[in-house]
Amino acid sequence: MGVKVGPPILEVRHVAVRFGRKEVLRGVSVTVKAGSHVAIIGPNGAGKSTLLKAMDGLLPVASGEILLGGRLLSAWSRKEVARKVAYVPQADGRVLPFPARDFVLMGRYPHLSPLSAIRRQDRDAADDAMRVTGTVQFADRRVDTLSGGERQKLFIAAAIAQGAEILLLDEPTTFLDPRHQADVLALLARLNRDRGVTLLTVTHDINAAALWADEVLALKDGAVAWSGRAADAMDNRVLGAVFDHEFSFATRDDGRRFVLPEGGAQRDGG
Amino acid sequence: MAGPEKRRGHGTAAALFGALLVSLVLSMLLAPLAGMKGYSPSDVLSGALSAADEGIFWKVRVPRVLLSLVAGAALALSGMTFQSMFRNPLATPYTLGVASGGSFGAALTLKLGLVFSVFGLPATSIGAFLGCLLAVTLVYGVTKLKQGFSTATMLLAGVAVGFLFSSVLMFLQYMSDFAETFRIVRWLMGGLDIVGYRQVLELLPLVGVGGIAVVLHVRELNLLVTGDDLAAGRGVDVATVRRRLFFATSLMVGGVVATCGPIGFVGMMSPHICRMLIGSDHRLLAPAATLLGAVFLTVCDTVARTIIAPAEIPVGVITALLGGPFFLWLLTRSDAERG
Numbered sequence: 064m065g066v067k068v069g070p071p072i073l074e075v076r077h078v079a080v081r082f083g084r085k086e087v088l089r090g091v092s093v094t095v096k097a098g099s100h101v102a103i104i105g106p107n108g109a110g111k112s113t114l115l116k117a118m119d120g121l122l123p124v125a126s127g128e129i130l131l132g133g134r135l136l137s138a139w140s141r142k143e144v145a146r147k148v149a150y151v152p153q154a155d156g157r158v159l160p161f162p163a164r165d166f167v168l169m170g171r172y173p174h175l176s177p178l179s180a181i182r183r184q185d186r187d188a189a190d191d192a193m194r195v196t197g198t199v200q201f202a203d204r205r206v207d208t209l210s211g212g213e214r215q216k217l218f219i220a221a222a223i224a225q226g227a228e229i230l231l232l233d234e235p236t237t238f239l240d241p242r243h244q245a246d247v248l249a250l251l252a253r254l255n256r257d258r259g260v261t262l263l264t265v266t267h268d269i270n271a272a273a274l275w276a277d278e279v280l281a282l283k284d285g286a287v288a289w290s291g292r293a294a295d296a297m298d299n300r301v302l303g304a305v306f307d308h309e310f311s312f313a314t315r316d317d318g319r320r321f322v323l324p325e326g327g328a329q330r331d332g333g
Numbered sequence: 334m335a336g337p338e339k340r341r342g343h344g345t346a347a348a349l350f351g352a353l354l355v356s357l358v359l360s361m362l363l364a365p366l367a368g369m370k371g372y373s374p375s376d377v378l379s380g381a382l383s384a385a386d387e388g389i390f391w392k393v394r395v396p397r398v399l400l401s402l403v404a405g406a407a408l409a410l411s412g413m414t415f416q417s418m419f420r421n422p423l424a425t426p427y428t429l430g431v432a433s434g435g436s437f438g439a440a441l442t443l444k445l446g447l448v449f450s451v452f453g454l455p456a457t458s459i460g461a462f463l464g465c466l467l468a469v470t471l472v473y474g475v476t477k478l479k480q481g482f483s484t485a486t487m488l489l490a491g492v493a494v495g496f497l498f499s500s501v502l503m504f505l506q507y508m509s510d511f512a513e514t515f516r517i518v519r520w521l522m523g524g525l526d527i528v529g530y531r532q533v534l535e536l537l538p539l540v541g542v543g544g545i546a547v548v549l550h551v552r553e554l555n556l557l558v559t560g561d562d563l564a565a566g567r568g569v570d571v572a573t574v575r576r577r578l579f580f581a582t583s584l585m586v587g588g589v590v591a592t593c594g595p596i597g598f599v600g601m602m603s604p605h606i607c608r609m610l611i612g613s614d615h616r617l618l619a620p621a622a623t624l625l626g627a628v629f630l631t632v633c634d635t636v637a638r639t640i641i642a643p644a645e646i647p648v649g650v651i652t653a654l655l656g657g658p659f660f661l662w663l664l665t666r667s668d669a670e671r672g
Binding site: 116119120121140141142143144145146148149150152157158159160161165166169170172173175177178221225 | 552555558559560562563565566567568569613614
């Protein structure tokens with residue numbers, strides 16, 4: 064794993080974010096290395112999505128600093144940031160009244176000057192992004208008529224077309240059926256391995272975090288509760304403390320640990 | 334399956350633009366001929382009109398048609414910009430109280446008897462522009478204060494701001510003497526009945542600057558429709574773009590309000606009808622909505638001044654009679670459509 068991972072590309076230093084009087088992030092520090100795949104886990108309201116948005120400069124930071132490629136994020140223009148970093152929100156039920164191909168082409172925005180038309184290279188980038196994400200077959204369909212899984216892959220396609228080296232993904236698999244979950248996770252792994260795309264993924268799927276990511280960052284109450292190698296997170300001293308919950312673990316044939324599902328026999332009426 | 338669907342989309346756009354251009358030319362040619370006294374094209378071309386009729390045609394009818402074209406275009410383009418920025422077809426400068434702000438601004442300059450002009454723009458236009466800007470800032474500020482941007486908050490804030498400015502306007506009238514009140518009431522009744530070209534020429538630069546500013550942001554408008562977070566993530570400086578577009582629409586709406594008084598619903602219907610026909614790509618939507626708004630207001634005004642001739646109905650009554658039911662229809666379906 065040490066082979067593919069490069070120097071730090073995104074550094075978060077003692078960052079605090081406030082919504083009104085509520086402090087959602089309290090002194091969070093994270094270093095993300097180029098080419099790594101980091102899963103961000105933690106209970107609801109821990110500040111995971113807020114951290115993701117702050118890393119893309121989509122939220123004002125109350126204190127601390129964020130460095131992108133060694134330079135203060137606040138010194139980058141929006142377009143400069145967008146050429147490096149792409150934010151991939153949950154493919155929720157928002158109205159997207161555009162054909163899928165046009166939506167992916169909109170990812171080229173940070174590469175276009177205000178009056179220039181869409182160029183050959185922009186179309187090529189969009190086509191390539193759709194090919195690699197397997198979204199070509201619904202290029203002409205309206206985005207909000209696509210299924211959740213198709214839409215999530217299309218959001219990733221637009222982020223690839225954007226030319227970003229860092230993808231910030233907010234719960235990319237939460238509302239997907241098992242086949243599409245596996246599809247999206249495999250696509251992300253491919254992008255990470257073949258194209259060296261750095262991934263930060265907010266997820267509630269602890270097994271996906273443990274089995275697909277290199278590193279885990281656990282947030283609790285707006286602060287970093289634990290961070291380290293994904294394999295090391297699969298322990299009640301880590302997960303139990305983060306979620307205030309006892310997990311049962313099992314070991315796969317390849318020696319990797321995973322969380323066992325709960326319920327069934329012990330479950331009472333409640 | 335997908336291919337034909339796309340081709341049909343392009344076909345619809347071509348057909349719409351064809352129909353709009355034909356109606357634009359027809360309304361420009363025919364609307365000035367219609368009126369209390371109708372003229373035939375040959376009368377006008379052969380110079381067979383009496384001096385009085387010539388005056389009516391060139392000094393009253395033609396300027397009025399030009400004004401309705403410019404005002405309709407400006408209202409539709411502003412309406413489209415609001416609908417896209419707020420991602421809701423019910424959001425327009427009129428429903429959000431922006432036009433009321435403009436009315437207040439214009440009335441205040443009338444009350445104060447301000448007659449200055451800046452770069453040839455009359456005080457009422459500047460007052461209306463500032464009023465619009467104040468109203469849109471208020472509505473947007475209130476909407477932003479509340480976490481979780483909702484349609485309900487925005488529309489209610491718009492209604493509240495509209496009422497606020499209307500009541501301040503009433504207070505203004507109450508405090509005015511008879512002559513001032515008359516000026517304000519006469520102006521508030523609005524309408525496109527002008528004499529000569531001065532008002533058209535005063536409105537054109539406002540609409541021109543505002544319109545060009547909107548057209549330069551069609552790509553950003555497309556992205557704003559996908560959501561503020563996605564737009565910002567793609568590199569749009571959302572706050573700056575929004576500020577510029579508020580400024581641009583305030584110029585246009587302020588100009589129209591100052592010249593014609595409040596005319597509702599043009600800005601809601603024209604862009605939404607175009608969106609239903611050709612989709613939400615603003616590179617096509619902006620010109621289509623602009624053309625439809627121009628034609629729509631001209632047709633409404635021609636109806637308003639001919640249907641019970643020699644009397645005239647204020648054009649705002651016609652647009653509201655058509656627009657009111659349209660608004661209600663949108664309201665019943667927008668929840669399902671917009672989620």
